[in-house]
Amino acid sequence: MTTAAVEDPDRRKARTRQAVAAAMTRLIFTRRYGDIRTAELIEVAGVGRSTFYEHFRGKDDVLVAIIDPLFTPLADAAAGRGGVMAVQAILSHVWEQRAAARQLFEPPLAGRLQRKLAAMIEARLGPDAGPAPAALVATGLAASTLATLRSWLAGETPCSSLDLARHLAGVKG
Numbered sequence: 001m002t003t004a005a006v007e008d009p010d011r012r013k014a015r016t017r018q019a020v021a022a023a024m025t026r027l028i029f030t031r032r033y034g035d036i037r038t039a040e041l042i043e044v045a046g047v048g049r050s051t052f053y054e055h056f057r058g059k060d061d062v063l064v065a066i067i068d069p070l071f072t073p074l075a076d077a078a079a080g081r082g083g084v085m086a087v088q089a090i091l092s093h094v095w096e097q098r099a100a101a102r103q104l105f106e107p108p109l110a111g112r113l114q115r116k117l118a119a120m121i122e123a124r125l126g127p128d129a130g131p132a133p134a135a136l137v138a139t140g141l142a143a144s145t146l147a148t149l150r151s152w153l154a155g156e157t158p159c160s161s162l163d164l165a166r167h168l169a170g171v172k173g
Contacts, residue, residue: 017055020045021066024059033063033103060109064116070094071117074149077169078117078141079124088165091152095161098153105150118142 023045027036038059042052056062073090076082094101105113122138130137145168151157152164159167 013055016045016047016051017065019047020052020056020062024062024066028063028100029097033100033109060112063104063109064112067113067116068120071113071120074145074168075117075120075124077165078121078138078145080170081124082169084162084165084169084171087169088161091161091165094149094153102150102153105146105153110146110150114139114142114146117146 020041023041024036027041027044036059038052039049041059041062042049045052056065070090070093073082073086077087103109118135118138118141121141122134125134125138127134148157148164148168152159
């Protein structure tokens with residue numbers, strides 16, 4: 001067997017994860033999250049069942065793994081490093097997909113997503129989080145950010161995406 005015939009395991013892992021992520025993204029935009037089954041996700045991704053389970057425990061793990069692009073501007077803003085325009089772009093996208101987004105930010109997923117956002121915020125805070133441990137500060141910031149987002153998506157606190165982006169980014173006026 002030639003060297004070219006042996007595929008790099010890291011490339012295979014990356015390709016599998018990418019296929020699963022793309023399948024989840026397609027399914028989220030066409031179906032209610034609660035109606036998506038792991039078996040369907042595996043089929044759409046075109047991967048084997050055992051291969052899928054080598055990488056993820058289920059569809060919730062996939063969602064948590066692919067949420068970074070959505071959470072990055074929110075984590076940056078919560079850590080005092082965010083730009084209003086980046087946050088507004090994410091908020092506009094979330095608003096356009098609000099029916100799907102509302103489902104994601106409610107139990108049972110809400111807790112997992114809050115922990116994910118908190119970890120991202122904590123990584124940005126570093127040791128300068130103040131007198132409280134960075135993990136505690138990050139958890140509070142994540143809870144506040146997601147509660148605000150949930151309220152906005154539900155229409156309980158109507159405002160423009162720009163006004164909300166300014167609030168989340170800590171911009172006065």
